[in-house]
Amino acid sequence: MTAVDIVVRKALPKDIDAMCGLLKLLFAIETDFAYDGGKQRCGLELMLQQENAGCVLVAELNQTIIGMCSAQLLVSTAEGGLKAVIEDVVIMESYRGQRIGRRLLTTMAEWAVSQGAKRLDLLADQRNQAALSFYRKLGWCQTELVCLQKKL
Structure with a gap:
């Protein structure tokens, strides 16, 4: 496998099963979320339907989805414009360390800029130290903000 063999592209409805599998890997690491295939499928379907409000990217090798990330646009009053919130960055374990995550995030940043975003979040x-170290190497900075959540 070479970097040229990997294609980073916008996700399609036919990719949802593979992306659900990747989210299952991700949610096994995250303590705030539990994998529920029906919910994840529904969320991915909604994101793919709302193309102007967000983007889902996949990394594909030999017609197999090996990574993904998603972003949604929000208005930032601090920036006086749009920002993109990136989530669901996950690469199959056997393909980590091969610059696939970097390619996904770079492509997502390009998409966000093309949509007028002024900032990426x-x-x-916080317990995924491998991911946090990776993000720091790419120039991401931790903020003083704390994410709070309330289920409805």
């Missing part, structure tokens, strides 16, 4: 589990 990224959500990650």
